[in-house]
Amino acid sequence: xxxxxxxxxxxxxxxxxxxxxxxxxxxxxxxxxxxxxxxxxxxxxxxxxxxxxxxxxxxxxxxxxxxxxxxxxxxxxxxxxxxxxxxxxxxxxxxxxxxxxxxxxxxxxxxxxx
Amino acid sequence: xxxxxxxxxxxxxxxxxxxxxxxxxxxxxxxxxxxxxxxxxxxxxxxxxxxxxxxxxxxxxxxxxxxxxxxxxxxxxxxxxxxxxxxxxxxxxxxxxxxxxxxxxxxxxxxxxxx
Numbered sequence: 001x002x003x004x005x006x007x008x009x010x011x012x013x014x015x016x017x018x019x020x021x022x023x024x025x026x027x028x029x030x031x032x033x034x035x036x037x038x039x040x041x042x043x044x045x046x047x048x049x050x051x052x053x054x055x056x057x058x059x060x061x062x063x064x065x066x067x068x069x070x071x072x073x074x075x076x077x078x079x080x081x082x083x084x085x086x087x088x089x090x091x092x093x094x095x096x097x098x099x100x101x102x103x104x105x106x107x108x109x110x111x112x113x114x
Numbered sequence: 115x116x117x118x119x120x121x122x123x124x125x126x127x128x129x130x131x132x133x134x135x136x137x138x139x140x141x142x143x144x145x146x147x148x149x150x151x152x153x154x155x156x157x158x159x160x161x162x163x164x165x166x167x168x169x170x171x172x173x174x175x176x177x178x179x180x181x182x183x184x185x186x187x188x189x190x191x192x193x194x195x196x197x198x199x200x201x202x203x204x205x206x207x208x209x210x211x212x213x214x215x216x217x218x219x220x221x222x223x224x225x226x227x228x229x
Contacts, residue, residue: 004157033215043204043219056216090157094215103217105150105157 004106025093032074116141120220137205144210
């Protein structure tokens, strides 16, 4: 099976712009979670989608949003980019979305905000 | 709410020596525990997980971890490390009582294996 894929791998934006990141989960996986990784804050949970519904949300401002499509692919959007949004954004998928299920991570999208 | 503390930010060790990476957690409910590894410019890979049962969990690449409920710890060990084990290691928890894809991570420990 192909692993979790994320596109693009690298992205450079300027402050005030918006960006959309894409995540394709492993075939058959229905849960997709997003994380932000920065040197200062470490790995922080953004949100989780299961069957096109947001099931959990982390403590991020409303500029961060996401959605999931019927084929389980997910996108996250960040509007009005700030310098502090520069980070590695990781997507992870798991089968039915139970706590016991292993989350499989993609390679991430590295976003640089100038 | 849950939290995870990884007690060492960096652990230098010589090749073929044993290593222990320490992880403590805080939670008012039961949790599931995980260790992930991240190699440079890559995503996270699961090393092992504790859900229930035996408190000694064996994972990939010769790693193992022991769950200690009284000390709320989940330390990762390897009896003999290799240069290729150089990476960042993350301990994570998720509430065991609900269906959720939310992992709460520690700050990470960089393992530096020296020849």
